[in-house]
Every structure is written in C-alpha cells, then in structure tokens.
Amino acid sequence: MRTLLLSLLLLLLPTAAYAQEGDDDDSAEGDDDDSAAEEDLGPPEWEGHIDALESELEALKRSLEPPPKPRARRPLPKLKLDVGGRISSDIRFRVKEVAIGDWYDRRTLPVGFDRNENIAKLKIAAEISRFRGVVEMDFVLTGFPQADDLPGLSDRGQLQPLRIETHAAYIHARDLLFKGLDVRLGQQLVQWGVGDQFNPTNLLNADDLEDTLLFGEQQANLMARIDWTPLPSKAPNWTFSFVAVPIFRPALVPPSGELAIAATDRLPWAEEELRWRVHSEQEFAKQAGLPTIVGNVLVDTPAVNLRNVQLAARMAATVLNQDLAISFYRGFDDFPVPLQNYSAVDNTYAACENDPPFPEIRDGEPDEDEDCIDGVVSTTTTLHYPRVHVLGFNLTGEIPGIGLGYRLELGVFFPNETQIALHNDTILIQAAGEYDYDGDGEPGGPRPTIVSNKPFAKWVLGFDYMIGGVVMLNAMWVHGNVNEFGAGDFLQPVGWAVRQGAAVGRLPADEDDGTPLLTDCALNGEYATCAQETLRPKLADYLVFGMDLNFARNAGLIRIFTIFDLSGYTVQGYDIAAGERTNTFHAPFSEEGFSAVIYPSINWNFGYGFELGAGALFQLGKSHTVFGDPAAGGSVVFVNGKYSF
Amino acid sequence: MRTFGLLVALLLIPTFAAADDGPSVLAKMDESMSRAVDQYFEYEVVNEEKGRDPKVMELDVWIKGPMRLTEFQAPGDMKGTKALVRAHDQMYIYLPAYNKVRRVASSMTSGGFMGTTFSNDDISTVLYGPVYEGSLQSETDTAWVLVLTPKADAKTAYGKLVMTVSKKYIQPDTIEYFNRKDQHVKTETRSGYTCEGDVCNAESMKMVDHTRGDASTELVRRTWKVNTGVGDDEFSVRNLQN
Numbered sequence A: 001m002r003t004l005l006l007s008l009l010l011l012l013l014p015t016a017a018y019a020q021e022g023d024d025d026d027s028a029e030g031d032d033d034d035s036a037a038e039e040d041l042g043p044p045e046w047e048g049h050i051d052a053l054e055s056e057l058e059a060l061k062r063s064l065e066p067p068p069k070p071r072a073r074r075p076l077p078k079l080k081l082d083v084g085g086r087i088s089s090d091i092r093f094r095v096k097e098v099a100i101g102d103w104y105d106r107r108t109l110p111v112g113f114d115r116n117e118n119i120a121k122l123k124i125a126a127e128i129s130r131f132r133g134v135v136e137m138d139f140v141l142t143g144f145p146q147a148d149d150l151p152g153l154s155d156r157g158q159l160q161p162l163r164i165e166t167h168a169a170y171i172h173a174r175d176l177l178f179k180g181l182d183v184r185l186g187q188q189l190v191q192w193g194v195g196d197q198f199n200p201t202n203l204l205n206a207d208d209l210e211d212t213l214l215f216g217e218q219q220a221n222l223m224a225r226i227d228w229t230p231l232p233s234k235a236p237n238w239t240f241s242f243v244a245v246p247i248f249r250p251a252l253v254p255p256s257g258e259l260a261i262a263a264t265d266r267l268p269w270a271e272e273e274l275r276w277r278v279h280s281e282q283e284f285a286k287q288a289g290l291p292t293i294v295g296n297v298l299v300d301t302p303a304v305n306l307r308n309v310q311l312a313a314r315m316a317a318t319v320l321n322q323d324l325a326i327s328f329y330r331g332f333d334d335f336p337v338p339l340q341n342y343s344a345v346d347n348t349y350a351a352c353e354n355d356p357p358f359p360e361i362r363d364g365e366p367d368e369d370e371d372c373i374d375g376v377v378s379t380t381t382t383l384h385y386p387r388v389h390v391l392g393f394n395l396t397g398e399i400p401g402i403g404l405g406y407r408l409e410l411g412v413f414f415p416n417e418t419q420i421a422l423h424n425d426t427i428l429i430q431a432a433g434e435y436d437y438d439g440d441g442e443p444g445g446p447r448p449t450i451v452s453n454k455p456f457a458k459w460v461l462g463f464d465y466m467i468g469g470v471v472m473l474n475a476m477w478v479h480g481n482v483n484e485f486g487a488g489d490f491l492q493p494v495g496w497a498v499r500q501g502a503a504v505g506r507l508p509a510d511e512d513d514g515t516p517l518l519t520d521c522a523l524n525g526e527y528a529t530c531a532q533e534t535l536r537p538k539l540a541d542y543l544v545f546g547m548d549l550n551f552a553r554n555a556g557l558i559r560i561f562t563i564f565d566l567s568g569y570t571v572q573g574y575d576i577a578a579g580e581r582t583n584t585f586h587a588p589f590s591e592e593g594f595s596a597v598i599y600p601s602i603n604w605n606f607g608y609g610f611e612l613g614a615g616a617l618f619q620l621g622k623s624h625t626v627f628g629d630p631a632a633g634g635s636v637v638f639v640n641g642k643y644s645f
Numbered sequence B: 001m002r003t004f005g006l007l008v009a010l011l012l013i014p015t016f017a018a019a020d021d022g023p024s025v026l027a028k029m030d031e032s033m034s035r036a037v038d039q040y041f042e043y044e045v046v047n048e049e050k051g052r053d054p055k056v057m058e059l060d061v062w063i064k065g066p067m068r069l070t071e072f073q074a075p076g077d078m079k080g081t082k083a084l085v086r087a088h089d090q091m092y093i094y095l096p097a098y099n100k101v102r103r104v105a106s107s108m109t110s111g112g113f114m115g116t117t118f119s120n121d122d123i124s125t126v127l128y129g130p131v132y133e134g135s136l137q138s139e140t141d142t143a144w145v146l147v148l149t150p151k152a153d154a155k156t157a158y159g160k161l162v163m164t165v166s167k168k169y170i171q172p173d174t175i176e177y178f179n180r181k182d183q184h185v186k187t188e189t190r191s192g193y194t195c196e197g198d199v200c201n202a203e204s205m206k207m208v209d210h211t212r213g214d215a216s217t218e219l220v221r222r223t224w225k226v227n228t229g230v231g232d233d234e235f236s237v238r239n240l241q242n
Helices: A002-030 A034-039 A043-063 A255-262 A272-287 A518-523 B002-018 B022-033 B106-110 B120-124
Strands: A080-094 A098-100 A107-109 A112-128 A131-141 A162-173 A181-188 A221-228 A239-245 A292-300 A310-319 A322-332 A337-346 A376-384 A387-399 A404-415 A421-424 A449-451 A456-467 A471-479 A496-503 A531-537 A541-551 A556-565 A569-575 A580-586 A595-607 A610-621 A636-644 B038-048 B055-064 B067-074 B082-087 B090-095 B100-104 B132-139 B143-150 B160-166 B171-178 B184-191 B194-196 B199-201 B204-209 B215-226
Touching (some): A098 A255, A107 A255, A112 A636, A272 A292, A272 A518, A337 A449, A404 B100, B194 B215, B199 B215
Antiparallel strands (some): A080 A112, A098 A107, A112 A131, A181 A221, A337 A376, A471 A541, A496 A531, A531 A569, A569 A580, A595 A610, B038 B055, B132 B143, B143 B160, B184 B204, B194 B199, B204 B215
C-alpha cells in the first residue's frame, strides 16, 4: 500500500510542477509586488505546492477503494484418521491327555499342539468434529487344515482356515443434540463392571471363552447406546446410560466344552430324588447293555422380536471420591441350560470294547470280561437361554490412608424359572411318552426345575496394591463364576450342581457283594440306596490372586495368575451300615476337593511394539472338580509373540 | 531529610529481597506454573539405560488446573492408552486392549509411569503447594533452592524434594527426589524454557533414576499450545472411552 502511494506521488510530481508554473503566470498578471514575490521565491512557494500535493494525495487516497479484506476463514474441522493394528502368533501345546466318557462315548484331547493361531488385527478410527467411526477386525489364521475328504483338498478355505472376528464397527457422536449427549451405534462393547476379568454386571455382551487364556473376554455385539452427562463440565462422571441390544448373541464356549456332553451323569435338575431315580435307571440300562449318551444337542436361541430386545440402564457417579454405579438389565443369560430331552434306543451303536477301529473287522469272539453293548440310549438335548433381570451395583475407589484400591461388583439376578421336559421312546420297560416325574405310574407330573425363580447374587470383591513400584498384587473374591447361574450358595443352600453321579448296585444275577439290587433302585423306588453324587454349590466361591513383577524398567514382566476353588465338594451316598444317606465334605485344599488354575507367564517387551512371551496354564484337580474337569481343556504350555503398530 | 529517606530505602531493599521465604517462592512457582488456563503438549519420550538401545515413545498431554490427560501415540503396543488425573488421588487409566477404564489406586503412583523413570506420582503432581511444605534453603542471583516436605495429610511417594527454582522463569530447573529414608533416588532437570506471553514451559524434562543405574527418561516437547480452550469435560471418564 505504502509502495503504491509512493508511486502515485512520484507520478503526480510533474503534473504538480506544471500546475505550479501556470499558477505563477496567473499571479504575475495581477500582482504588483513582483520583485518582492521573486525575493520570496523558494521555500514559501514550494511549501504551498507541497501542501497542494499533499491535499491532492489525500484526495486520491480517499478516492482509492480500500482493497477488500480477505475474508476470515473459519477453521474447518479436519478428518483425523488413525490406523493401527497388531500381528500376533500363538502356539500352544497340551502336555497331558484329558479324556471323558466310557469307551463307547470316549472324548479325548490328546497331547500335542492345541493352538497354532496367527492374527492380523486392524483398527481404523476416523474422526471429524464430534463424530467418529471405528472398525476393529481380526483376521485369524487357525493353522490347522480341516480337509478330511477329497473335495476338501481342493478347498483353500479348508486347507488354510481363516476367520474374521469383528470386535468393533460403530459410529459415535459426541454432544449430538445438546452438550453431554453421546450416541454410539453398531458393533461394540459396553463394559460397566469394575471387577477384573470377572464381571457379573457386564451382561450386554456375551462372554467369549473360546480362548481359555483370556479369562473374561467378551464379544462385541450390535447395539444402540446413549450416554447422557447432564453437567459435563461440573460433574463429568455423572452419567446416565441406556442401551438396547436388538439381537441376542450366545456365549462362545471353548472347543473343549464339547467334552462336557459326555458327562451324562451330571443331571442338571434340582429335584434330588428324581436325580437318584434317573441315576439308577441309567445304571440299570447300562448293565442291560444300553448305556446313555448325549447324541445330539440343539440350541434354541431367543427369537428376534421386540419382546426379546435386551435393555439396560445405568447411572454412574463419583461421590466422596468413590466411583459408584447402579444398573438394570433385562435380557437373557448367555449360557444355555437344558429345556428338553428326548431319549431313544439306537442299536447302531452295538459294539464291544476291544473292537478294532473301522474298517477293520473283528476276528473272533469278545473276551469273557470284555464289555459289550447292544446299542445306546441316545439323548437329544435342547438348550435354551433363561430370561433374567439383573440389578447391578459397582463401587470402586481406594481405602483412605493406606492407598489400597478396591472394587466391588455385585449383580442381583432375578431369573425366570426353567423346567425341563423329559420324553422318551420305548426303552426297556419304560413306555414311550413323557417321563413319569413323580413316579405315580402316569406319564408327566411336575417337571423338574433347571433354574428356579429364586433371586441370587454374584459378586466380585477385589483389592489391588503396589509394592515398591514394581510388584503389583491383585486379590479377588469371586462369588459365582462366569458360567454359574441359579440360586444355591452358602447364603441359600438350595441348589447344587452335580459334578459326578452314579448308582452303585448289582443285577439279580450277580453275586451278592452287599450292594443293593439295581432293580430295586430303578424299578421299585429304592433309588436312595443306590445313588451316589458329588455336589458343589451352584454358585461357588473362588480366590483369584495375581501378581505382576515388572523388571528391567517394565521391559520384562513376570505374571502369576491363580484361581483357587474355595467351595469344596460334597459326596452324598448311602451308608449301608447306618441305613441312611450321608454327606462327606471334601474341603477346598483336600485331595478330593482341591481345584485350581496356576497361570505363570513371562513377557519381554523389546520396544517399538515388539513383544515375546511364554508361559503355562495348569488346570489342577480331580476330574469331578471345576478345573480338573477334562472339559476345561487341561494344561498347556505356550509361546507367543506380537508386533503392534 | 530526603537523603536520609533514600538511604533507609536502599538499606531496606536487600531485606525485602531476602524476605522471599519457602512458602512464598512455592506459591509464586505454583502461580507461574498455573498461569495458563490450559496447555497442550506433544512429547517425544526417550528412555535410555546403559547397555540398551534407547526406546522412544510419543504422547500427547492436555493440562488444565490440577487435571491432566495423557494419550500415548507410539509405540504400537501402547497406542491409545490414556491416563487421566482428575486430582492427586483420583486417577484412571484406559487400556484399549481391554476397552475398559480402570481406577488406579494411589499406592500405584509410586510405580513407573508406563515404563519411564517418571512415576505416576511425578506425572500427577501438577502443583506442589497443595502437597508439599516449602522452606528456602539458599538463594543465588538466579535461583532459589527450596526443600519441599510432604504435608501431613498428603499422599506422596517421596520424603523430600530439593528444588532449584529459576528466578527468571519462577519454575524448577532441577528437582532432586529423596525417598522416606532420605536417599537421593531421582533427579529431574528441566531446561530450554520458552514463553508464550507470561506462560513459560521447559522444552525438555529429563528424569534420571539413580536407583536403576541412572536410567533416564527425557520428555522432549515437540508441540506446545497455550489456552486452547479445552473444556473440563475432556478430563472425564466419558472422554477416555471415546
């Protein structure tokens, strides 16, 4: 601008000089004091010219339109794109075979490689202004070829099995209609529980137990979530949340869970006398060459309709420096329970214990002591997911003065009752139709209870403390494991879980060894004298203890994670000498009652996102215990590595 | 008479200058460190230990009053991890692998902050006055030396801090950390102060841990913004999960 004005001034100078000459002429004509004027030529006249020039310049300045000011640009929100992920590899080896079931229904997890999994995780988050979209997917190469026929050999999908897990695919709007209102739609996790790994109030997402080393992981699910924080600046931790899950998703159980169906002695209903009778009948049928197996399991998931939409609400707050929340959930438990059994004789199973495997043909007759069956009583079980309402309570903070962090998570469950219907085809002397539950000679009667409608509570009370900045201790009392459901614990001893069942007796043709006759037990109502069961509360108690030892400035981590079963086991049976049924309690740390998980691992972080780890998962206890159960998967050792970016 | 008055005034000047006691210097320092309504930093964090390759992390930090929000950007295994300090005894951590916000107890604050030589306690101490009593140990033309001891009701991992406070910036140049047994365990050096208006901040903060063979962590400031207008609601559990 200044340059422009200076240029104009320079251009105007000759014109001004010319005008000055003309002015001189005019003044000469009518001015008598020429000499005096000449004497005064110089500074005064120049001053006049300069004044004139300056006024002209000012006029010009005024006439010049000021250049338009550049319009202030409103800063536009920029798209922020965040891409990350992880490549990991995990190899596990089972160190000891675990097996369940008799020879005609044997299920085994052999010694050998149990997992050979490579995962490419990709996470993309795009954000602009108040809006955000997130996708997180795992591409999982399982490593075990699955082809077992000729077409399979030309199917890449069977030779290199690949699956995709979607852990997140949602859109999120912050302060949507007004400040403090957040909305999130899509595949997501809602983690309200403050407990570590064990969360009785995390009910909106189904559990994911596929990987036994990830205790308590949950599956993302499609849902709509609204969080309202009325005073986001003054009370940012006061939040009201509402969630709707349109479609129910069941829990993902571990592959070893399939072994559980061979445990036909774990009768699931509450009525003990009916259990004793069925134990006796099963044993009688077995002795008669028709043992019971579970031939098929059907799953009845809740129908997709408005009535089955899962709903939840929560209010969270910070009061007196403690974080607390109350919540309500209406929906379903994500672990199924039996709803219906149908049993029929299947003679295609006829076999002897030492028969050679197909296609070899047996040469010769069975040995004298060799066990043979004429077939099986094959049961088709239908499972369903019980409806439940849950009041949740979460509290976390620290105990003042000692810096001990605590977390309390409590769920009070109000289940709908589930009864099981038992039907059968003609089996030995049992007529086809519905089972005669009350033994009155007529089919039917009051159906046995699988889940009673009595309320029950599951909780986690945990404490954590750090010593010297390198050792972190975590201890938790867990009441009710993730798959335990229904009333029955030390508070209300009304429900038991059968861990093992049998009927001890002989057939009339057998030598009298002092045991009762199975015919009396199975047919004449004296089942109490034969039946024997190993029981534990439906909701058991566990001590979870973990220790992290960080060393080499957090590059190294030694972790020991343990779970001890504290409930013990009760063996119920008939004492012939006493002439009554008796209970024998096996304490938690006794030979028969001990059950624990010991999970040590070591991890080394090389920096830049590269880590290697190794460890072992030991599941200890007799086969009737919760962790010694073959269906828990047995003990494995592992190595893993990952690179995160 | 005027000459006499001037003489008295001159005699009094050193007296007034020396009147800077520990509490007042501490108060001035806290005031200097809290002049900004809020601040935003991007740091490169370099961990060094003898015999090992240095490890580098990147993190973003928002500070407003006593509140601090830290988000890791690198390396990949820590990316997305967030730590929120709402008060000295109210801390949260968000671990993206678990998709969960976890309250952190104050006993954890003695531990290293994400593998650095800075402890959670060091990171969470935004102002010193609310936690420590200050006494003036010595003074030079350029600095005060303060001895800070924890207040009776304060929870802190240290038994004593010896702090050299720059008179130019009224902020710490060095902080020597002593444990409860009066052992010198760490030394923090803050250097390269620059100012935005009357708000000054060190370009480098280096913590040397003498208990771990003088392993060190240096936070090198890459970006610094003052008074960005960030709202209080950003320092919330709600924001950690977003």
